[in-house]
Amino acid sequence: MDVQKTVSQLFADMDGAIGEIYFVACGGSLVDMYVSDYVVKSESKTLVSGLYTANEFVHVPPAKLGCHSVVVLCSHSGSTAETVEAARVAHRAGARTIGLTYNRKADLLEESDYSFIYEWGDEKRVHGNPMALMLDLTVLIIDQAEGWPQLPAFRRGMDIIDDVVGKAEDAVVPRAKAFAERYRDENMFYVLASGASYGHAYGFAICSLMEMQWLDAAPIHSGEFFHGPFEVTDRDTPFILVMGLGRTRELDERALRFLNEYAHKVEVVDAKELGLDVIDDSVSEFFNPILFYSVLSKYRQALSTARNHGLDVRRYMGKVEY
Amino acid sequence: MDVQKTVSQLFADMDGAIGEIYFVACGGSLVDMYVSDYVVKSESKTLVSGLYTANEFVHVPPAKLGCHSVVVLCSHSGSTAETVEAARVAHRAGARTIGLTYNRKADLLEESDYSFIYEWGDEKRVHGNPMALMLDLTVLIIDQAEGWPQLPAFRRGMDIIDDVVGKAEDAVVPRAKAFAERYRDENMFYVLASGASYGHAYGFAICSLMEMQWLDAAPIHSGEFFHGPFEVTDRDTPFILVMGLGRTRELDERALRFLNEYAHKVEVVDAKELGLDVIDDSVSEFFNPILFYSVLSKYRQALSTARNHGLDVRRYMGKVEY
Numbered sequence: 001m002d003v004q005k006t007v008s009q010l011f012a013d014m015d016g017a018i019g020e021i022y023f024v025a026c027g028g029s030l031v032d033m034y035v036s037d038y039v040v041k042s043e044s045k046t047l048v049s050g051l052y053t054a055n056e057f058v059h060v061p062p063a064k065l066g067c068h069s070v071v072v073l074c075s076h077s078g079s080t081a082e083t084v085e086a087a088r089v090a091h092r093a094g095a096r097t098i099g100l101t102y103n104r105k106a107d108l109l110e111e112s113d114y115s116f117i118y119e120w121g122d123e124k125r126v127h128g129n130p131m132a133l134m135l136d137l138t139v140l141i142i143d144q145a146e147g148w149p150q151l152p153a154f155r156r157g158m159d160i161i162d163d164v165v166g167k168a169e170d171a172v173v174p175r176a177k178a179f180a181e182r183y184r185d186e187n188m189f190y191v192l193a194s195g196a197s198y199g200h201a202y203g204f205a206i207c208s209l210m211e212m213q214w215l216d217a218a219p220i221h222s223g224e225f226f227h228g229p230f231e232v233t234d235r236d237t238p239f240i241l242v243m244g245l246g247r248t249r250e251l252d253e254r255a256l257r258f259l260n261e262y263a264h265k266v267e268v269v270d271a272k273e274l275g276l277d278v279i280d281d282s283v284s285e286f287f288n289p290i291l292f293y294s295v296l297s298k299y300r301q302a303l304s305t306a307r308n309h310g311l312d313v314r315r316y317m318g319k320v321e322y
Numbered sequence: 323m324d325v326q327k328t329v330s331q332l333f334a335d336m337d338g339a340i341g342e343i344y345f346v347a348c349g350g351s352l353v354d355m356y357v358s359d360y361v362v363k364s365e366s367k368t369l370v371s372g373l374y375t376a377n378e379f380v381h382v383p384p385a386k387l388g389c390h391s392v393v394v395l396c397s398h399s400g401s402t403a404e405t406v407e408a409a410r411v412a413h414r415a416g417a418r419t420i421g422l423t424y425n426r427k428a429d430l431l432e433e434s435d436y437s438f439i440y441e442w443g444d445e446k447r448v449h450g451n452p453m454a455l456m457l458d459l460t461v462l463i464i465d466q467a468e469g470w471p472q473l474p475a476f477r478r479g480m481d482i483i484d485d486v487v488g489k490a491e492d493a494v495v496p497r498a499k500a501f502a503e504r505y506r507d508e509n510m511f512y513v514l515a516s517g518a519s520y521g522h523a524y525g526f527a528i529c530s531l532m533e534m535q536w537l538d539a540a541p542i543h544s545g546e547f548f549h550g551p552f553e554v555t556d557r558d559t560p561f562i563l564v565m566g567l568g569r570t571r572e573l574d575e576r577a578l579r580f581l582n583e584y585a586h587k588v589e590v591v592d593a594k595e596l597g598l599d600v601i602d603d604s605v606s607e608f609f610n611p612i613l614f615y616s617v618l619s620k621y622r623q624a625l626s627t628a629r630n631h632g633l634d635v636r637r638y639m640g641k642v643e644y
Contacts, residue, residue, distance in 0.1 A: 053549075063366050082545070194377075207550045226644055227352075228533035231533045232536055258644050262638065316552055
């Protein structure tokens with residue numbers, strides 16, 4: 001479905017009275033929503049936003065959830081039980097639901113007032129992926145609700161992001177291979193990021209490393225690093241610093257200075273150095289996660305190859321009862 | 323300062339028009355705010371809430387921050403640079419600030435319209451600790467804004483929480499010792515929780531284990547566990563499951579069933595079994611983190627003793643430039 005058309009219909013349907021947007025999913029799909037929640041919080045003066053893992057939303061829905069709420073739900077298979085149930089909870093409260101899935105026969109679609117069947121697998125065309133779709137939807141909702149001056153710059157960014165991501169992917173392939181060769185025998189990684197990018201520190205840790213490689217991992221917010229976590233820093237522990245462009249870059253730079261001094265195993269994945277700065281400064285930070293998703297996919301692929309541990313291998317997910 | 327009096331003054335000062343409450347701090351102080359943010363989101367139909375690590379708030383303040391906002395800031399030393407700066411950001415935007423610190427000469431106090439000098443060190447008297455103070459403040463703000471039917475039950479809970487915590491502490495001392503003896507040579511711990519308790523999964527990981535013991539650790543939300551992280555589960559990896567009372571207990575119980583089946587090293591810290599259920603069901607979940615802070619402090623003390631690694635030993639914090 002067309003994003004602009006959906007937003008127009010949504011506003012008509014709700015008499016223009018959107019109060020809240022909740023982003024609800026699990027695991028990797030929740031990661032994809034992080035930037036949208038961040039955009040509402042940092043850009044909108046009128047809309048309330050919330051980011052929920054689906055089962056928490058089911059059991060403790062926000063008190064504000066009601067007929068002025070829009071609930072965005074995403075499930076790759078479309079049958080994640082908690083996410084489908086969250087859509088039911090949203091409906092019972094009178095909210096409108098927007099469902100995103102890869103599966104045309106998804107259960108989620110039955111509980112979605114609006115829906116998007118997204119593309120998958122071609123990381124060079126990011127427009128159709130769920131993260132970019134939800135981000136697009138979110139900025140259009142903000143713009144229609146109150147006007148968003150950065151929208152033209154954002155649109156220009158969307159026009160060139162495929163090209164930026166393609167070049168960045170090519171640039172990191174050899175680095176990812178070197179990273180994987182160097183760290184193939186490590187058991188534990190810390191992943192640092194801040195701002196719009198933090199979702200991908202979390203996502204790389206829980207999906208790419210824990211789920212797909214059975215490796216221990218933990219995300220750390222670059223701003224929180226100095227208030228506890230940094231005491232684990234030593235010359236043996238690997239850190240992946242995901243440095244974004246934009247307003248919180250200073251936080252990542254501070255982490256980098258510290259790591260360069262006290263750590264020995266540090267991999268820096270820097271959006272600026274990877275060419276994201278061709279996008280206007282007023283909106284480039286919102287594109288960080290789009291770039292990082294594609295670029296970090298090269299890292300996990302290289303790690304999978306070096307460790308001879310396929311990215312699709314699972315021991316519990318979809319295999320046992322839980 | 324008296325909490326009820328502060329809330330009354332705040333409402334008078336702001337002509338009753340409080341729109342947003344932001345909770346801003348770093349590390350352990352941020353952990354202490356988690357439950358207050360959770361309460362606003364789950365209980366208030368009128369107030370917007372946000373939880374921010376201070377340096378992110380400084381660089382990307384919420385778009386809604388303004389003259390209808392209350393910003394609660396907490397710093398034990400009162401001189402955490404990012405937190406003091408966040409108070410300045412709040413003031414420049416026209417917001418009111420409430421500062422909490424242990425230090426009567428704190429820089430934070432100069433930027434606090436209202437302030438609390440809290441008590442510290444006596445974990446058996448939790449009323450005066452910053453977490454309980456902020457929670458008390460938050461529910462009184464909700465009650466004054468819109469009425470909170472659970473307030474009488476919450477007050478009764480506060481009246482008996484010291485007694486509950488005291489008994490729970492006594493109960494866990496031998497368990498904590500056994501835990502520490504068993505796991506003294508482990509290097510990595512996962513800490514699971516959900517709902518109001520999640521802040522303490524994060525806090526136990528980053529403060530107690532990483533900062534105070536230089537051990538690798540990661541918090542996992544019990545609801546997210548099944549969407550990636552659980553693939554690391556094996557018989558060698560230790561998990562600490564912090565099981566709360568209340569609406570998300572089902573999430574923790576699901577994690578427990580899985581861990582009992584597939585993990586071997588599982589420590590369960592259960593608020594119900596530790597007697598928190600004497601507090602009314604309608605509010606008991608909000609007391610989970612108060613209980614867990616005190617109880618988990620016994621665990622970290624036991625680990626410190628067993629590992630012969632003092633809780634106050636730091637290699638970077640306050641020792642080097644960063």
